[in-house]
Structures are given as structure tokens and as C-alpha cells.
Amino acid sequence: MSAKRVIGGESTVGRALRGIAASRKASFAGAICLILILAAISAPVIAPQDPYDLTEIDFFDSRLPPWSESRDGLIYVLGTDTQGRDMFSAMLYGLRTSLAVGVTAGVLALLIGTALGLVAAYLGGRWDNFIMRFVDLMLGFPTILVALMILVIFGQGTWKVILALVFVQWAYFARAVRGTALVEAAKDYVEAARCLGLSTSRILFGHLLPNCLPPLIVIGTIQVASAIAAEATLSFLGIGLPITEPSLGLLIANGYQVLLAGLYWMSIYPGLLLLVLVFSINIVGDRLREVLNPRLAT
Amino acid sequence: MTVSLIHAKDVSKRFTRTSDLAERAAIWLGAMKPPGTVHALDRVTLTIEKGEVVGLAGESGCGKSTLGRVIAGLLPPSDGTVEWQGEDVAKLSRAEARRMRLATQIIFQDPMSSLNPRLRVQNIIGEAPLFHGLIKRAQARRYVAELLERVGLDPDHATRYPHQFSGGQRQRIGIARALAVNPELLICDESIAALDVSIQAQILNLFMGLRRELDLTLLFISHDLSVIRHISDRVVVMYLGRVVETAATDLLFDAPAHPYTRALLDEVPTIDRRARRFAPIEGEIPSPIAPPTGCHFHPRCRYAEPLCAKAVPDLRPVAAGRLSACHLAEDILSASATKHGERSCASAR
Ligand SMILES: Nc1ncnc2c1ncn2[C@@H]1O[C@H](COP(=O)(O)OP(=O)(O)O)[C@@H](O)[C@H]1O
Ligand code: SF4
Numbered sequence: 317m318s319a320k321r322v323i324g325g326e327s328t329v330g331r332a333l334r335g336i337a338a339s340r341k342a343s344f345a346g347a348i349c350l351i352l353i354l355a356a357i358s359a360p361v362i363a364p365q366d367p368y369d370l371t372e373i374d375f376f377d378s379r380l381p382p383w384s385e386s387r388d389g390l391i392y393v394l395g396t397d398t399q400g401r402d403m404f405s406a407m408l409y410g411l412r413t414s415l416a417v418g419v420t421a422g423v424l425a426l427l428i429g430t431a432l433g434l435v436a437a438y439l440g441g442r443w444d445n446f447i448m449r450f451v452d453l454m455l456g457f458p459t460i461l462v463a464l465m466i467l468v469i470f471g472q473g474t475w476k477v478i479l480a481l482v483f484v485q486w487a488y489f490a491r492a493v494r495g496t497a498l499v500e501a502a503k504d505y506v507e508a509a510r511c512l513g514l515s516t517s518r519i520l521f522g523h524l525l526p527n528c529l530p531p532l533i534v535i536g537t538i539q540v541a542s543a544i545a546a547e548a549t550l551s552f553l554g555i556g557l558p559i560t561e562p563s564l565g566l567l568i569a570n571g572y573q574v575l576l577a578g579l580y581w582m583s584i585y586p587g588l589l590l591l592v593l594v595f596s597i598n599i600v601g602d603r604l605r606e607v608l609n610p611r612l613a614t
Numbered sequence: 615m616t617v618s619l620i621h622a623k624d625v626s627k628r629f630t631r632t633s634d635l636a637e638r639a640a641i642w643l644g645a646m647k648p649p650g651t652v653h654a655l656d657r658v659t660l661t662i663e664k665g666e667v668v669g670l671a672g673e674s675g676c677g678k679s680t681l682g683r684v685i686a687g688l689l690p691p692s693d694g695t696v697e698w699q700g701e702d703v704a705k706l707s708r709a710e711a712r713r714m715r716l717a718t719q720i721i722f723q724d725p726m727s728s729l730n731p732r733l734r735v736q737n738i739i740g741e742a743p744l745f746h747g748l749i750k751r752a753q754a755r756r757y758v759a760e761l762l763e764r765v766g767l768d769p770d771h772a773t774r775y776p777h778q779f780s781g782g783q784r785q786r787i788g789i790a791r792a793l794a795v796n797p798e799l800l801i802c803d804e805s806i807a808a809l810d811v812s813i814q815a816q817i818l819n820l821f822m823g824l825r826r827e828l829d830l831t832l833l834f835i836s837h838d839l840s841v842i843r844h845i846s847d848r849v850v851v852m853y854l855g856r857v858v859e860t861a862a863t864d865l866l867f868d869a870p871a872h873p874y875t876r877a878l879l880d881e882v883p884t885i886d887r888r889a890r891r892f893a894p895i896e897g898e899i900p901s902p903i904a905p906p907t908g909c910h911f912h913p914r915c916r917y918a919e920p921l922c923a924k925a926v927p928d929l930r931p932v933a934a935g936r937l938s939a940c941h942l943a944e945d946i947l948s949a950s951a952t953k954h955g956e957r958s959c960a961s962a963r
């Protein structure tokens with residue numbers, strides 16, 4: 317009875333949280349994610365300095381190594397960049413931008429991919445063929461290459477980066493949702509819903525979708541990490557976000573220019589933060605995959 | 615004359631698997647054979663009168679579920695018409711079509727997959743009547759409780775999820791869900807086949823009780839003849855997409871008028887006299903993609919004549935209230951009747 321309850325009963329979210337709590341590695345990674353998310357949200361409050369307020373930046377403090385002290389007594393824990401910005405503050409703001417872009421892109425891709433995947437599975441036939449051929453095409457191209465092409469064609473900008481990321485990511489969601497929805501749509505409860513005269517949208521979103529949640533949560537988590545990494549890559553290459561909203565990737569790129577001059581802190585610390593962020597999200601994602609959908613392969 | 619509740623006339627249903635682009639290329643290049651067409655229903659005519667319990671029998675794959683789904687309006691027929699109370703269903707207005715759709719409900723076989731595992735029982739049962747405005751939101755709790763009671767479940771369990779119930783209880787939930795939209799016809803598609811034998815009897819009794827209380831009409835689909843015999847007023851026997859025999863239950867079981875029915879009824883001797891078991895018929899069920907010519911049953915029929923492989927036997931009256939699709943129906947019927955006579959003599963002795 318208790319085994320039965322664990323398998324079918326708990327809500328998907330409950331199962332996910334319990335699964336994470338049961339693994340020490342995943343709980344640790346989850347805690348880090350949580351801390352980073354909180355830090356990003358509260359960046360304007362906890363950052364010692366607003367790195368984009370020119371009145372707060374002292375150009376004479378540029379290129380200071382970690383633990384240097386400013387003239388008005390502020391300690392630059394992680395040093396300053398070439399403009400005299402506090403690296404720690406810049407990284408908090410960069411984390412904020414990276415997470416915002418990654419999560420926005422992930423959520424939009426999830427919404428679009430899910431809707432298309434459900435439609436393909438439920439309507440079948442022509443719709444299915446058309447949508448899935450497009451998905452195959454998208455999955456066939458390397459993510460970064462497609463995103464690069466889009467940005468080269470349409471130019472830079474935060475929303476353009478997000479759109480490029482959504483464009484290359486929705487297909488993963490569509491494929492996963494369609495697979496699960498096909499299995500679910502063949503079950504009698506869907507036939508019963510049709511027999512009860514419920515509308516197509518009600519069946520799709522009220523009955524099929526809730527039963528497709530597990531793979532969505534898993535893929536959603538992993539795709540957010542991958543969106544953050546992709547955005548960092550684009551920004552590093554100089555075609556990502558504009559300089560007015562530097563993400564971690566842009567900080568790394570800026571620091572990289574002076575790395576060989578021995579000013580390591582400007583690129584290494586943002587790099588480490590990005591690594592920890594992406595790595596933690598992926599560990600959580602892998603754990604979710606184990607708990608929610610053991611057979612799911614990406 | 616009163617109109618029948620359901621009149622399916624010459625209904626055919628063909629399934630052709632659609633091939634996608636890659637497959638079409640493969641077929642064009644000769645690397646694949648074009649997909650075959652399954653004739654799931656071949657000019658089936660079936661009438662159901664109001665208040666009747668009609669048993670639909672036949673081996674698995676003969677088209678019973680397909681016929682049920684066509685009658686329920688879930689599948690459009692490839693050919694032929696379905697009339698609901700004398701009106702062609704295909705020509706109904708939207709509102710009428712919806713009313714008819716709700717008036718026919720299906721009770722499914724698998725008590726696990728027929729309930730949405732993510733919904734509470736109160737939502738499973740209450741969703742459709744709310745959606746169609748049959749009840750108001752404030753009434754929903756009361757309405758669901760009444761339905762749960764009606765099917766023999768504890769109304770306090772309305773907030774539970776399906777997995778917290780046994781197979782028999784889940785089947786009762788499925789019945790309550792169907793009753794929630796005030797149906798007139800219940801199509802029970804192997805509704806008790808997946809349950810324990812002890813539970814089967816309970817659910818059968820529930821169906822019979824509901825039929826009496828709610829004046830329901832039942833189309834009871836089963837491959838199990840003892841169940842069909844127990845519950846039906848009239849039996850329809852199908853073979854490979856065609857109706858082969860129709861008769862009142864007693865008449866059909868006493869003296870079948872079709873060799874296929876006769877073969878189905880050949881009993882396996884059992885120690886327990888009350889238990890009836892029926893032997894499977896010898897020979898493979900032919901593929902529905904390439905069914906035999908003439909009478910579909912001829913490769914397995916003991917009485918087959920040369921004519922049987924050439925001409926399709928019509929479903930025709932052979933006695934009062936009896937239809938059979940066999941060239942030799944009259945002979946089979948009289949042979950059955952004699953055999954039955956012998957059998958009752960034997961049991962009398
Ligand atoms: N959606 C479908 N697509 C293709 N073939 C189908 C479909 N549904 C049923 N069939 C075929 O139609 C025939 C009749 O099936 P069915 O009505 O389920 O039989 P039964 O309920 O008597 O076991 C079978 O050969 C089955 O494979
Ligand atoms: S028509 Fe011929 S083959 Fe078919 S059931 Fe009758 S006797 Fe047998």
C-alpha cells in the first residue's frame with residue numbers, strides 16, 4: 317500500500333522535492349541554486365556598490381586585486397575591474413542577468429514546446445508530421461550555431477538573445493511532451509473525456525498536460541542550465557547581451573582581455589560562479605530525472 | 615410504432631494507417647509494402663431498443679469495441695449511418711449532437727487507465743456536468759456524493775485519488791462518472807473483464823440495478839459468453855467485422871442458428887456443474903487485413919460448402935426474431951434444436 321502510494325499518489329512537485337532531499341549531492345546542489353537565486357534577486361540590496369551607477373565608481377580604484385581597500389573604506393573582496401568597479405557587485409548583477417535570461421528563455425521555450433508537442437500528439441496525422449519534422453530539423457543543428465546565425469541576422473539585444481535561445485530550445489520540450497502525451501492519449505481516460513463531450517483544449521490542458529509534467533520539469537531544469545551556458549557563450553563571443561546589461565559571460569569576456577597581463581580575478585571569479593551555477597542546476601536536473609522519469613533519455 | 619434508441623445501418627469502418635513522408639518514399643522505392651486496410655466493421659446493422667440489454671459477443675479483434683465507439687459517436691463510420699431515436703447522427707445540429715453524445719456513455723475495461731490519475735474523484739465525476747452546465751458549482755459536492763452512493767461508494771472518499779481504490783471500486787467510479795451526465799445508453803466494453811471473479815458479479819449486479827432504477831439501455835460487450843448469457847435480453851454475435859447471428863438470449867443459447875455461435879457454445883466439461891466454460895474454436899482467427907472470401911468463417915467451419923467461399927451470406931431472418939448470416943442457417947438451427955433436445959433428455963434422466 318505504501319509503495320503504491322509513493323508511485324501514483326503524491327503530486328509531481330512533492331515527489332521531486334522528496335527525491336532531491338533524499339540525495340545528499342542533490343540537496344547540496346539545490347541549496348547552492350537556491351542561494352544563488354536569492355542572491356541574484358536581492359543583488360541591488362546586498363551588493364556593496366551599484367556597478368552601473370557611474371557616480372559610485374572611482375576610476376582610480378581600477379585593477380585592484382582582491383581584498384584591496386577603497387579610499388572610503390570599502391573592501392573589494394574580489395578586486396575591481398579595469399573601470400574600477402567592485403567585481404563582487406558586478407558578479408551579483410551579472411548573475412542576475414544570466415539567470416533572468418536563462419529562466420525567461422527556458423520558460424518561454426517550455427510553453428511553446430509543450431503546446432506544440434501536445435497538439436502534435438493529440439491531433440496526430442498532418443499536424444504531427446509537420447511539427448515533428450520541424451523539431452527534427454531544429455534538433456539536427458548545433459544549438460550555438462543556430463543562435464549565432466539568428467543574432468548575426470537580427471542583431472544584438474536582450475530580447476533577441478532570449479528569442480534565439482527559445483528558438484533553439486523549444487524543440488527539446490516538444491519532443492519530450494509529444495512522447496509522453498502519445499502514451500497518455502492512448503489511455504482510456506482521454507477517450508472517456510471525449511465521450512463526456514469535454515472540449516479539445518480542456519482535454520489537452522486539463523487532462524493530458526498534468527500527466528506530462530514529470531519530463532517537463534526534468535527537461536525544463538536542464539534547459540535553463542543550457543540556456544545560461546549558451547547565453548554566456550554568445551556574450552563571450554561578443555554577440556550576446558549589450559554591454560549595458562553585462563551577464564557573467566560578458567564579465568568573463570572583459571576579464572579575459574587582461575588575463576594574460578596577470579589580472580586573473582576579473583575572469584576567473586565570474587567563470588567559477590558560472591560553472592558552479594550551471595553545474596548545480598544540472599545536478600538537480602539529473603536527480604529529478606532519476607526520481608521522476610528513470611527511463612527518460614535526452 | 616416506436617422508434618429504436620439506436621439503429622446502425624450498414625455501418626462499415628476501415629482503418630488505414632497513414633504513412634508519413636519517409637514511409638511513402640520507402641513504399642515508392644519498393645522497400646516497403648503499402649499499409650493494409652483493416653475492415654474493422656463490414657456493413658454492420660444493429661438495432662437497440664430502449665430499455666434493452668444487448669450482449670455483443672465475439673472473439674477479440676472482431677470489431678466489438680469499434681462498433682461501440684461508432685455508436686457512441688467517438689468514431690465516424692466510413693460508410694453507413696447511425697440513427698439515434700430515428701435521426702441520422704451525422705446530420706444533427708451541434709446542440710443535438712452534444713446531447714446525443716452525452717446520452718451515450720462508455721464504461722471501459724481497464725480500471726487503471728480509464729481514470730485520470732491526477733484528478734480527485736470529485737473532479738473526475740463532477741467535471742463534465744459542470745462543464746456542460748448540468749449542475750451549478752454550489753451543487754457539485756452534493757451531486758458527486760449522491761452519485762458515489764448510487765454506485766456503492768463512500769461519499770467521504772470524494773477527495774481521494776484513483777490509486778487509493780481497488781479495481782472494483784475504480785470501476786464504480788468510472789460508472790459514476792458516466793452517470794453524471796444522465797446517459798440513456800451505457801456501452802459496457804469488457805467492463806468486468808479485468809476484475810477478479812468475485813468482484814465481477816458485484817459489478818454485474820450494479821449494472822442490473824442501475825438499469826432498473828434509471829431505466830437505462832445497455833450494450834454489453836464481452837468475449838465471455840457466460841457473462842453475456844447472464845445479463846443480456848438479446849445477443850449479437852460478431853465475427854471478423856460482421857454480425858453473424860442475432861437472437862433473444864434463451865433462443866440463441868438453446869439452439870444457435872450459425873456454425874460460429876455453435877462452435878462458441880461448445881462447452882468445456884467442468885467438474886462444477888454451475889460453472890460454464892466454453893472451448894476456443896480450432897484454427898487461427900484470420901487476419902482482418904486479408905479476410906477470407908465469401909463467408910469469413912469458412913476456413914474454420916465444419917459445415918462449409920463450396921458456395922461458402924464464393925458468396926457472402928446475408929444476415930437474414932431464419933425464425934421469428936432471429937437473424938443468421940449463414941447459407942445453411944435453417945439446417946444448422948434444426949440440428950441445434952435436435953441436439954438441444956437430446957441434451958435436455960440426457961439431463962432429465
Ligand atoms: N485505431 C485503430 N487503428 C487501426 N486499427 C484498429 C484501430 N482500432 C481497431 N483496429 C483494428 O480493428 C479490428 C477490430 O478491433 P476492436 O474493435 O478493438 O475489436 P474487439 O473490441 O472486438 O477486440 C482489429 O483488427 C484492430 O486491430
Ligand atoms: S456460410 Fe458456410 S462457411 Fe459460413 S458459417 Fe455457414 S456453413 Fe459455415
Ligand SMILES: [Mg+2]
Pocket residue numbers: 675678679680803804
Ligand atoms: Mg475490445
